[in-house]
Amino acid sequence: MRTAYHEQLDSLTSQLGEMCGLAGSAMERATQALLQADLVLAEQVISDHEQISALSVRAEESAFVLLALQAPVAGDLRSVVSSIQIVADVDRMGALALHVAKIARRRHPQHVLPEEVNGYFAEMGRVAVELGNAAQEVLITRDPEKAARIQEEDDAMDDLHRHLFTVLMDREWKHGVTAAVDVTLLSRFYERFADHAVEVARRVIFQVTGTYPTEEQIPTPR
Amino acid sequence: MRTAYHEQLDSLTSQLGEMCGLAGSAMERATQALLQADLVLAEQVISDHEQISALSVRAEESAFVLLALQAPVAGDLRSVVSSIQIVADVDRMGALALHVAKIARRRHPQHVLPEEVNGYFAEMGRVAVELGNAAQEVLITRDPEKAARIQEEDDAMDDLHRHLFTVLMDREWKHGVTAAVDVTLLSRFYERFADHAVEVARRVIFQVTGTYPTEEQIPTPR
Numbered sequence: 012m013r014t015a016y017h018e019q020l021d022s023l024t025s026q027l028g029e030m031c032g033l034a035g036s037a038m039e040r041a042t043q044a045l046l047q048a049d050l051v052l053a054e055q056v057i058s059d060h061e062q063i064s065a066l067s068v069r070a071e072e073s074a075f076v077l078l079a080l081q082a083p084v085a086g087d088l089r090s091v092v093s094s095i096q097i098v099a100d101v102d103r104m105g106a107l108a109l110h111v112a113k114i115a116r117r118r119h120p121q122h123v124l125p126e127e128v129n130g131y132f133a134e135m136g137r138v139a140v141e142l143g144n145a146a147q148e149v150l151i152t153r154d155p156e157k158a159a160r161i162q163e164e165d166d167a168m169d170d171l172h173r174h175l176f177t178v179l180m181d182r183e184w185k186h187g188v189t190a191a192v193d194v195t196l197l198s199r200f201y202e203r204f205a206d207h208a209v210e211v212a213r214r215v216i217f218q219v220t221g222t223y224p225t226e227e228q229i230p231t232p233r
Numbered sequence: 234m235r236t237a238y239h240e241q242l243d244s245l246t247s248q249l250g251e252m253c254g255l256a257g258s259a260m261e262r263a264t265q266a267l268l269q270a271d272l273v274l275a276e277q278v279i280s281d282h283e284q285i286s287a288l289s290v291r292a293e294e295s296a297f298v299l300l301a302l303q304a305p306v307a308g309d310l311r312s313v314v315s316s317i318q319i320v321a322d323v324d325r326m327g328a329l330a331l332h333v334a335k336i337a338r339r340r341h342p343q344h345v346l347p348e349e350v351n352g353y354f355a356e357m358g359r360v361a362v363e364l365g366n367a368a369q370e371v372l373i374t375r376d377p378e379k380a381a382r383i384q385e386e387d388d389a390m391d392d393l394h395r396h397l398f399t400v401l402m403d404r405e406w407k408h409g410v411t412a413a414v415d416v417t418l419l420s421r422f423y424e425r426f427a428d429h430a431v432e433v434a435r436r437v438i439f440q441v442t443g444t445y446p447t448e449e450q451i452p453t454p455r
Contacts, residue, residue, distance in 0.1 A: 075314060082304035092297060095314060099321055176414070184410045189402045191410045195417040 016081045023077065023094050026070045028147040030101040031211065033063050035143015037108035038204060042136025044115040045197070046129055048122045056112035063105035070098045089221060093214040097150070100207040100214070104143070107204045114193060123193050125186040131175050135201040138168050142208035149215050158212035159224070168205035172198050238303045245299065245316050248292045250369040252323040253433065255285050257365015259330035260426060264358025266337040267419070268351055270344045278334035285327035292320045311443060315436040319372070322429040322436070326365070329426045336415060345415050347408040353397050357423040360390050364430035371437050380434035381446070390427035394420050 037056050044053035074095045077083065083091055114123055124132060142164050149158045175198045178184070179191055216224045259278050266275035296317045299305065305313055336345055346354060364386050371380045397420045400406070401413055438446045 075310070078300065078314065079306055079310055084301055088297070088301055092300065092317060095317060096321060099318060179414055180411045188406045188410065188413045191413050192398070192401055192417045195414045196421065199418065199421065 016077070016083070016087070019073065019077055019081070020087070020090060023070060023073045023091070024150055026066060026073065027094060027097050027101060028150045030063055030066045030070065030098075030105070031143050031147040031150065031208075033059075033066070033143075034101055034104035034108060034204075035140045035147070037063065037105055038111065038139040038143065038201075039136055041108045041111035041115065042132060042139070044112055045123055046133060046136075048115065048119055050116060050119045053112040053115040053119070056108060057116065060105055060109045063102065067098050067102040067105075071095065074098070086218075086221070090218050093218045097211050097214050100210045101146075104204050104207045107200045107207075108139075110200050111197060114197060118193070123190075123197070125190050125194075127186075128175060128178060128194055131171055131178075132197065132201075135168060135171050135198070138164055138171070139201060139204050142168075142205055146208045146211045149212050153215055153219050155216050155219060155224075158216050161209055161212040165205045165209045168202055172202040238299070238305065238309070241295065241299055241303070242309070242312060245292060245295045245313070246372055248288060248295065249316060249319050249323060250372045252285055252288045252292065252320075252327070253365050253369040253372065253430075255281075255288070256323055256326035256330060256426075257362045257369070259285065259327055260333065260361040260365065260423075261358055263330045263333035263337065264354060264361070266334055267345055268355060268358075270337065270341055272338060272341045275334040275337040275341070278330060279338065282327055282331045285324065289320050289324040289327075293317065296320070308440075308443070312440050315440045319433050319436050322432045323368070326426050326429045329422045329429075330361075332422050333419060336419060340415070345412075345419070347412055347416075349408075350397060350400060350416055353393055353400075354419065354423075357390060357393050357420070360386055360393070361423060361426050364390070364427055368430045368433045371434050375437055375441050377438050377441060377446075380438050383431055383434040387427045387431045390424055394424040 037059060040052050041056045043049060044056060074091050077091050078088075081087075142161060145157065145161050145164060148154075149161065175194060179194060184191060213223055259281060262274050263278045265271060266278060296313050299313050300310075303309075364383060367379065367383050367386060370376075371383065397416060401416060406413060435446055
């Protein structure tokens with residue numbers, strides 16, 4: 012039975028990893044849709060979102076079945092409980108990619124972004140994909156050092172987010188209030204995407220060590 | 234043992250309810266701080282946030298101990314798993330109140346809001362408190378009808394959120410980009426606060442019935 016149990020747990024972990032990968036590539040395509048005012052791509056992200064939601068439901072069910080049939084204890088129990096929490100974070104990452112795609116669709120055929128901030132969002136998209144992949148890798152390898160490295164990507168995202176606000180507020184913003192509102196929301200979506208990836212990493216560290224990382228190692232996203 | 238178990242589960246539910254109440258009153262005070270540029274109140278929300286975080290940790294631990302020592306099954310297992318998920322939502326409600334307080338503090342001694350939108354935020358604050366109280370009540374009573382009523386409050390919040398965007402975008406906004414950015418973020422924080430309260434209600438319905446409400450009964454917050 013222990014073997015069957017560990018197979019089920021591995022399968023649950025793979026599901027979570029797959030979700031991270033999907034969330035990352037959804038954000039990648041949403042970013043392309045945004046930068047190129049590409050309606051087809053935006054629609055694709057929106058319709059593909061169903062897939063992440065379905066995986067969420069399946070992963071939650073798998074975790075529930077594991078608890079019900081195997082009644083795991085100690086480290087094994089911790090793994091399953093963390094998985095349930097991780098599902099919510101990755102599901103949210105997918106929803107944030109969906110939000111970006113929806114803004115791209117809403118403004119089509121116009122571009123959402125003034126050209127001056129395109130570079131920021133191209134970079135935020137790049138970091139988001141890396142975070143999705145890194146979270147997937149951390150889930151599979153359970154390597155605390157890799158988990159800590161997610162923090163660096165998150166710092167990069169926070170820097171971009173802060174810089175964008177400087178562009179919006181400190182200089183002469185010439186692109187009107189609508190563009191400012193869109194940029195504010197979009198920037199917030201990317202920042203939250205990164206925060207959830209960090210949260211996944213924190214949960215994995217908890218799975219492995221039984222304690223959450225200290226604020227110095229991986230700060231709690233707020 | 235069953236009695237001890239149910240006492241522990243009741244105590245966990247009370248902890249979650251208490252967290253909802255605290256999150257609601259944090260949002261109430263954050264709203265006052267915002268509307269009156271009240272630094273003392275903003276600081277109070279910020280320092281009190283520790284209390285919600287501590288309760289989150291305690292509630293998670295209680296749920297973990299319940300799983301480890303009692304290995305509940307069926308409906309009881311569902312209750313504990315839902316509780317773990319609910320902790321994350323209520324913790325986030327507290328964090329969103331914290332965000333509002335921090336914006337009030339950042340702009341002090343100035344008012345964050347142009348007078349024209351004060352009414353919207355006063356109303357959003359009022360709805361947020363009702364949502365906190367309603368979520369608490371739903372947790373304690375486990376009444377699906379009360380849970381469905383949370384949806385009405387959330388609809389009210391969504392309306393306010395949409396109207397605010399109309400004010401920002403469709404009319405002549407005369408208050409500059411900084412105020413527009415603040416209003417955008419703040420409005421988003423209140424909307425998310427409401428979404429998490431709805432999510433708590435959905436989880437309670439799942440606890441009671443074993444299935445999530447349909448989209449018509451309580452739509453998934455996105």
